[in-house]
Amino acid sequence: MNENHAGKMHEFFIITSDDVQRALKAAANNEPAAQMPSVQMALFAIGGAMNEVIKRGKTEHPMICVCCGCAFNAGQVPKAFGVLLPMFPQEGQYVGAHGICERCADRADLQEQILKTLQEQFPSWQFSKASGTRQ
Numbered sequence: 001m002n003e004n005h006a007g008k009m010h011e012f013f014i015i016t017s018d019d020v021q022r023a024l025k026a027a028a029n030n031e032p033a034a035q036m037p038s039v040q041m042a043l044f045a046i047g048g049a050m051n052e053v054i055k056r057g058k059t060e061h062p063m064i065c066v067c068c069g070c071a072f073n074a075g076q077v078p079k080a081f082g083v084l085l086p087m088f089p090q091e092g093q094y095v096g097a098h099g100i101c102e103r104c105a106d107r108a109d110l111q112e113q114i115l116k117t118l119q120e121q122f123p124s125w126q127f128s129k130a131s132g133t134r135q
């Protein structure tokens with residue numbers, strides 16, 4: 001992980017697996033919305049996270065749900081992702097997708113929970129909810 005000094009402000013999105021399907025379909029159809037840098041970055045981050053889920057699912061350090069800490073593996077994949085995108089994108093900045101399990105995806109306080117976890121993991125960073133984020 002690269003901690004860039006200028007890059008501590010991040011936008012935060014909740015992206016469900018349905019959103020991912022839609023974005024992939026839009027990309028396949030060459031729709032302009034799919035070409036937006038934020039969409040591209042989010043898909044890239046989610047692809048990386050899914051890779052980690054599968055790879056680490058067999059180890060003693062699986063990826064865990066950002067809300068409840070349950071473990072993911074090939075048989076239990078995230079239902080949604082909390083995606084962090086830099087507000088001022090620069091080379092080498094952190095773009096990350098954090099898995100959310102099926103149970104937590106329906107929580108009413110999902111955003112607050114994720115923000116709390118992120119704030120603990122990255123104490124010096126600033127997070128703001130992206131506009132258009134599901135309430």
Ligand SMILES: [Zn+2]
Pocket residue numbers: 065066067068069070100101102103104105
């Ligand atoms: Zn969970």
